[in-house]
Every structure is written in structure tokens, then in C-alpha cells.
Amino acid sequence: MHENDISYKVIGAAIEIHKNIGPGLLESAYENALTYDLRLIGLNVKQQVAMPFVYKDVKQDVGYRIDLIVNDKVIIEVKAVEALAPVHYAQVLTYLKLSGLKLGLLINFNSKVLKNEIHRIVNKL
Numbered sequence: 222m223h224e225n226d227i228s229y230k231v232i233g234a235a236i237e238i239h240k241n242i243g244p245g246l247l248e249s250a251y252e253n254a255l256t257y258d259l260r261l262i263g264l265n266v267k268q269q270v271a272m273p274f275v276y277k278d279v280k281q282d283v284g285y286r287i288d289l290i291v292n293d294k295v296i297i298e299v300k301a302v303e304a305l306a307p308v309h310y311a312q313v314l315t316y317l318k319l320s321g322l323k324l325g326l327l328i329n330f331n332s333k334v335l336k337n338e339i340h341r342i343v344n345k346l
Contacts, residue, residue, distance in 0.1 A: 224324040227295045232339055234258040235328050239335040248301045251330040252288050265292050272319055287316050296325040305329050317344035
């Protein structure tokens with residue numbers, strides 16, 4: 222399945238979750254709900270994936286964790302914040318670069334209209 226097909230399914234699931242429970246919960250609640258729904262529709266979802274950081278050929282244990290990786294192709298970063306900051310976009314792009322993946326979705330569930338808070342981030346490799 223292509224990255225765009227995966228992202229389409231992820232966005233649909235995220236919108237459905239937001240319609241059902243709305244804003245105001247912790248990120249972990251949305252992350253778990255999204256994981257559950259994506260698995261229900263047959264996608265392979267890895268949750269809280271450790272992201273190693275290698276500097277000068279030495280693996281550094283710095284505790285980076287990717288919220289979700291779907292079908293080993295798309296990174297999902299779940300937020301529940303008042304407003305996204307530039308650091309949130311940079312975080313997803315960094316995860317994409319470190320993992321070698323092309324597409325990430327940054328989703329902020331703490332909004333009245335979720336579609337305004339879903340952002341595609343592309344690693345131009």
C-alpha cells in the first residue's frame with residue numbers, strides 16, 4: 222500500500238475518532254484509539270517505537286519515541302495541545318530523516334475542527 226493510501230485511511234480514522242470523542246483528552250487516549258481503529262481496518266501499527274540517534278557511528282540512547290508507524294511507511298505524531306508550534310513540525314521531520322521514511326502526519330486532536338489540525342510532512346530524502 223502506498224503512503225498516500227495509508228495517510229488517507231489514517232486521516233479518515235482520526236476524523237471519526239474526533240467526531241466521537243472530541244477535544245480535551247490526553248494524547249495517549251487519542252493515540253490508543255487511533256491504534257485500535259487502524260488495526261481494525263487491517264493496517265499494521267507499531268506504537269511508541271524507539272528511535273535511535275546515531276552520532277559519529279555511535280548509537281546514543283536519548284529516548285526518542287515515535288508515536289505510531291503505520292505499515293512501516295507512515296509516521297504519525299499525535300498531539301493534544303492548544304496550538305502546534307514549529308518544534309512539532311521539526312520533530313516529525315527529524316523522525317522521518319532518522320527513520321528514512323518519506324511521509325509523516327502531525328495530528329492535533331485538541332481542536333474544534335480536526336481537518337484544520339492535520340498536517341502532512343514530507344521527507345524529500
